[in-house]
Amino acid sequence: MTSSEVNWDAIVIGGGHNGLVAAATLAKSGRKVLLLEAGSDLGGAARTEEFAPGFRVSAVAHLLNRLHPDVVKTLELERHGLKVERADFMPSVALSKDGSLVLHGAYGEVLTGASPTEQSAWKELRAQLLRYAGVLKPFLSRRPPDLAGMSIAEMTGLGQTALALKRLGKEDMRDFLRVLLMNVYDLLDEQLSDDRLKGLLAFDATLGSHLGPRSPTSLLGLYYRLAGEIGGLAGAQMLPKGGMGAVVTAIRAAAEQAGVSIRPASPVAKVVVEKGRAIGVVTQGGETLRAKTVVSATNPATTILDLVGPREVDTGFVRKVKNIRMKGDAAKLHLALDRPPQFSGVDAAGHKGRLVIAPSPDHVERAFNPSKYGEFSPEPVMEITLPSLADVSLAPSGACVLSAVVQYAPYALRAGWAAGRPQFLKAIMAQLETYAPGIGATVRHAELLTPADIEARYRMPGGHWHHGELQADQMLMSRPVSGWSGYDTPLEGLFLAGAGSHPGGGISGAPGLNAARRIIAMRA
Amino acid sequence: MAQATRKKPIASEVDTALEARLAAQPHFRTLRLGTPFQPRIDALGLKQDWYSWAGYRAPHSLWDEELEYFAIRSQAALFDISPMTKYRIEGPGAEAYLDRVTLRDVTRLQPGRVHYTAWCDDDGFVLDDGTLFRLSPTRFRLCSQERHLPWLLDSAIGYEVSIEEETEAVAGLALQGPTSFAILRDAGFAGVERLKVFDLAEFAHDGATVTISRTGFTGDLGYELFVPADKALSLWDRLMMAGELRGIRAIGYTALNRARLEAGLIVANADFTTSEHAIRADRLRMPDEIGLGFLVDPEKGHFNGRRAIFEARTKKKLRHVLVGLEIEGNIPAEHAIVYYRKSQEVGLVSAAMWSPMAKRNIAIASLQRPYGDTIVDDLWVEIYAMRELQYQKLMKKAKVVQRPFIKLDRRTASPPADF
Numbered sequence: 042m043t044s045s046e047v048n049w050d051a052i053v054i055g056g057g058h059n060g061l062v063a064a065a066t067l068a069k070s071g072r073k074v075l076l077l078e079a080g081s082d083l084g085g086a087a088r089t090e091e092f093a094p095g096f097r098v099s100a101v102a103h104l105l106n107r108l109h110p111d112v113v114k115t116l117e118l119e120r121h122g123l124k125v126e127r128a129d130f131m132p133s134v135a136l137s138k139d140g141s142l143v144l145h146g147a148y149g150e151v152l153t154g155a156s157p158t159e160q161s162a163w164k165e166l167r168a169q170l171l172r173y174a175g176v177l178k179p180f181l182s183r184r185p186p187d188l189a190g191m192s193i194a195e196m197t198g199l200g201q202t203a204l205a206l207k208r209l210g211k212e213d214m215r216d217f218l219r220v221l222l223m224n225v226y227d228l229l230d231e232q233l234s235d236d237r238l239k240g241l242l243a244f245d246a247t248l249g250s251h252l253g254p255r256s257p258t259s260l261l262g263l264y265y266r267l268a269g270e271i272g273g274l275a276g277a278q279m280l281p282k283g284g285m286g287a288v289v290t291a292i293r294a295a296a297e298q299a300g301v302s303i304r305p306a307s308p309v310a311k312v313v314v315e316k317g318r319a320i321g322v323v324t325q326g327g328e329t330l331r332a333k334t335v336v337s338a339t340n341p342a343t344t345i346l347d348l349v350g351p352r353e354v355d356t357g358f359v360r361k362v363k364n365i366r367m368k369g370d371a372a373k374l375h376l377a378l379d380r381p382p383q384f385s386g387v388d389a390a391g392h393k394g395r396l397v398i399a400p401s402p403d404h405v406e407r408a409f410n411p412s413k414y415g416e417f418s419p420e421p422v423m424e425i426t427l428p429s430l431a432d433v434s435l436a437p438s439g440a441c442v443l444s445a446v447v448q449y450a451p452y453a454l455r456a457g458w459a460a461g462r463p464q465f466l467k468a469i470m471a472q473l474e475t476y477a478p479g480i481g482a483t484v485r486h487a488e489l490l491t492p493a494d495i496e497a498r499y500r501m502p503g504g505h506w507h508h509g510e511l512q513a514d515q516m517l518m519s520r521p522v523s524g525w526s527g528y529d530t531p532l533e534g535l536f537l538a539g540a541g542s543h544p545g546g547g548i549s550g551a552p553g554l555n556a557a558r559r560i561i562a563m564r565a
Numbered sequence: 566m567a568q569a570t571r572k573k574p575i576a577s578e579v580d581t582a583l584e585a586r587l588a589a590q591p592h593f594r595t596l597r598l599g600t601p602f603q604p605r606i607d608a609l610g611l612k613q614d615w616y617s618w619a620g621y622r623a624p625h626s627l628w629d630e631e632l633e634y635f636a637i638r639s640q641a642a643l644f645d646i647s648p649m650t651k652y653r654i655e656g657p658g659a660e661a662y663l664d665r666v667t668l669r670d671v672t673r674l675q676p677g678r679v680h681y682t683a684w685c686d687d688d689g690f691v692l693d694d695g696t697l698f699r700l701s702p703t704r705f706r707l708c709s710q711e712r713h714l715p716w717l718l719d720s721a722i723g724y725e726v727s728i729e730e731e732t733e734a735v736a737g738l739a740l741q742g743p744t745s746f747a748i749l750r751d752a753g754f755a756g757v758e759r760l761k762v763f764d765l766a767e768f769a770h771d772g773a774t775v776t777i778s779r780t781g782f783t784g785d786l787g788y789e790l791f792v793p794a795d796k797a798l799s800l801w802d803r804l805m806m807a808g809e810l811r812g813i814r815a816i817g818y819t820a821l822n823r824a825r826l827e828a829g830l831i832v833a834n835a836d837f838t839t840s841e842h843a844i845r846a847d848r849l850r851m852p853d854e855i856g857l858g859f860l861v862d863p864e865k866g867h868f869n870g871r872r873a874i875f876e877a878r879t880k881k882k883l884r885h886v887l888v889g890l891e892i893e894g895n896i897p898a899e900h901a902i903v904y905y906r907k908s909q910e911v912g913l914v915s916a917a918m919w920s921p922m923a924k925r926n927i928a929i930a931s932l933q934r935p936y937g938d939t940i941v942d943d944l945w946v947e948i949y950a951m952r953e954l955q956y957q958k959l960m961k962k963a964k965v966v967q968r969p970f971i972k973l974d975r976r977t978a979s980p981p982a983d984f
């Protein structure tokens with residue numbers, strides 16, 4: 042083992058977007074920061090990769106809909122190349138054999154393809170969803186309240202939420218509390234009647250979690266989505282030019298300008314602990330690097346159980362960490378197509394949008410059912426984008442890239458994914474063929490990443506979207522585990538900064554930013 | 566009709582299912598289990614005065630509480646400790662594992678030695694206390710009042726160690742009192758005289774092995790013996806025969822409880838509430854709050870509760886203290902309230918007796934700091950003495966004193982005395 046002389050203020054483990062945000066924010070506060078990334082590329086689940094000759098795609102995450110405004114502002118991402126324009130916002134298209142329905146603007150400011158009654162019902166429901174998501178928004182962005190010793194700032198944050206609640210008015214507040222832990226299926230039934238619209242919302246509420254629309258609390262997923270915003274608009278979504286890797290390139294530029302030293306291809310093997318304090322790391326290459334603060338922007342379970350090791354922390358904590366549920370159900374499909382596909386009944390603008398196959402809430406529920414027993418959906422639900430339509434750099438001329446997130450593909454497939462992958466691909470292609478007849482014949486190359494593949498390739502345990510289920514019992518004060526939700530850990534000097542921490546996953550940068558702010562506040 | 570013919574086989578299926586279920590529930594028939602020594606104890610249990618010790622039928626007293634107590638102090642007393650929870654902890658990682666789980670430094674516990682210790686949860690609250698026997702470099706036995714298998718198994722994540730509960734498989738006896746050594750020698754356990762206090766060794770018995778340690782819960786000269794359950798009765802008989810002329814007597818818990826109080830030893834869930842049992846948040850206790858701070862080793866590596874314990878020490882968050890009291894008069898102050906200046910409630914007595922050995926009225930009490938810690942004067946206990954259906958309230962002066970309340974040279978004398 043060699044020991045390097047350089048001493049760092051902070052070492053950040055993991056160069057996913059959250060690690061980069063944490064590193065950049067710490068460096069901007071004047072700290073000397075080293076970032077160690079295991080992979081040869083940065084970005085984690087947010088990067089652009091070539092999956093077939095001449096075809097590039099956002100490798101895991103493809104839609105940008107929750108990059109936190111504070112991250113954009115603090116790191117001046119627009120100056121570093123991030124482009125968010127109103128024209129980039131894309132519609133959501135609910136595909137159906139009965140003709141499609143389109144949510145335009147930021148999460149359906151305008152709804153087309155539905156009856157006038159449904160349109161006005163949607164207008165009301167949309168307003169209500171955004172209002173309620175707005176109440177949760179401060180909760181879902183800041184450091185969760187520390188029940189034991191709350192600071193003035195935290196009190197103020199809570200106060201703001203209380204105020205927002207109050208502003209709802211009595212009736213609305215009652216209703217907010219009534220529906221908070223409801224399942225999305227029943228709520229939709231109360232207010233809407235169009236199965237296509239309900240199917241889309243049911244899909245969005247359960248995307249990235251091990252829940253069906255009828256599972257209790259499934260509505261929270263929809264609030265989480267709508268608590269996100271882009272370009273100042275809640276519920277808006279876009280495909281970043283150049284793929285998700287371009288977003289990371291901007292964050293990386295900000296980090297480098299702030300003075301972060303970035304080392305790719307440097308997997309960390311161990312966090313060094315001395316007398317209950319993290320004092321540095323050992324790389325897989327055997328190099329020991331010391332730092333005043335160690336920040337892990339990798340998975341919380343991996344951090345504690347593998348990098349720190351169970352011996353350095355208490356049994357109760359190990360128990361909690363081991364119990365974090367994180368078996369993913371989302372697969373990623375990449376198709377290299379000879380030419381753009383034609384989805385029936387969808388216009389040109391719709392093809393540049395998000396195309397969702399979830400024709401009814403029952404369909405989503407039925408797709409979920411087998412996953413409980415370790416089987417994939419025979420008729421999977423999915424969101425499809427064709428990023429090369431708006432960004433020709435992603436595919437050879439005339440050809441087309443299809444990027445889809447597909448559910449439900451349980452991480453622990455009973456039959457094993459070696460046998461299951463070709464069968465699941467067949468089931469997906471059958472669905473695609475129904476909505477875009479002839480697409481199968483144009484496939485030049487298909488890449489299907491199951492949660493097991495995502496785990497192996499991107500170091501995401503369970504291939505999980507959020508690095509840990511984002512359900513009521515694993516949110517807020519209980520994320521990643523109860524008692525340790527404020528980015529600190531039982532080890533002095535060790536902090537968690539990835540999606541496994543509050544508020545959760547998605548390309549938001551919020552966990553990374555909050556963790557860095559916490560560290561800065563502690564020293565101050 | 567078709568229905569009736571269908572019904573019958575279903576009904577009998579249900580019957581067999583029910584029978585199978587009932588057969589799998591022996592606890593439903595035997596409310597309190599017997600220990601491997603039960604045939605002998607039942608024969609001696611003239612008072613039929615039983616209680617439940619961890620689900621086993623154990624005697625409060627067999628024939629006479631007073632005489633059973635004096636058997637401990639002037640003869641030899643045989644006490645069945647089989648219901649004590651016992652874990653076999655084995656493997657190359659056993660030492661490191663136990664060092665992480667328990668408060669004391671296990672690397673300093675030599676094979677062939679025993680030490681008293683305790684263990685805590687993440688918040689530094691005591692889960693239990695107990696004795697740790699190091700049977701070999703890689704094999705241990707942990708004995709305790711409560712059960713802890715889930716905790717011990719979860720603690721084993723990351724260690725090369727196996728943990729097995731052996732409470733049923735291993736029978737245990739405590740042989741305590743001045744003539745205990747002579748009885749073991751006369752019973753033919755050659756070499757037992759070499760055991761110093763907290764030593765253990767294995768001896769042949771009835772084609773098997775008995776582990777004898779010079780340990781006990783009485784503050785007296787004494788030993789504990791562990792043997793496979795199927796050799797329990799022959800061991801009992803061997804000791805009883807050898808001890809006949811040295812006054813060996815079987816005893817129940819009441820007598821033992823007095824001896825342990827004189828020795829100043831505490832009992833989990835009697836003198837403090839273990840953290841998994843406590844329902845009320847202010848009943849949880851850190852080692853320093855129940856007189857076990859001396860077990861905490863700040864020099865060794867990480868152990869459960871370390872962070873919380875040292876934080877409580879530096880931030881002065883310790884709220885309770887456990888003390889020995891000497892109370893004026895001779896009326897036991899069991900469960901009496903402790904007062905400061907006769908008026909301010911500051912704690913509770915958890916165990917008390919008139920000690921025949923110390924010739925003092927003694928007690929163990931838990932007080933709220935600073936009382937019992939920095940303020941030790943002007944403490945009082947209020948004793949309610951029932952006199953012919955009327956309480957006589959006595960306010961008695963209490964003095965904080967050192968534990969143990971008695972110190973017997975014969976407990977530690979080496980070689981042990983031949984009484």
Ligand SMILES: Cc1cc2nc3c(=O)[nH]c(=O)nc-3n(C[C@H](O)[C@H](O)[C@H](O)COP(=O)(O)OP(=O)(O)OC[C@H]3O[C@@H](n4cnc5c(N)ncnc54)[C@H](O)[C@@H]3O)c2cc1C
Pocket residue numbers: 054055056057058059060077078079080083084085086087101102103104105106107307308309310338339340369371372373446495499500501504505506507508538539540541545546547548549
């Ligand atoms: C199928 C799928 C589709 C998704 N689609 C979207 C989407 O469209 N939009 C969206 O917003 N979100 C989406 N997500 C969620 C999103 O991708 C994640 O929540 C997010 O990328 C997590 O970011 P992170 O920085 O916290 O962790 P990660 O991106 O996982 O980064 C962690 C980094 O740590 C590195 N690392 C791990 N171990 C070590 C080690 N020992 N030493 C050094 N480095 C290490 C990894 O290599 C990785 O680079 C999707 C997720 C999945 C699974």
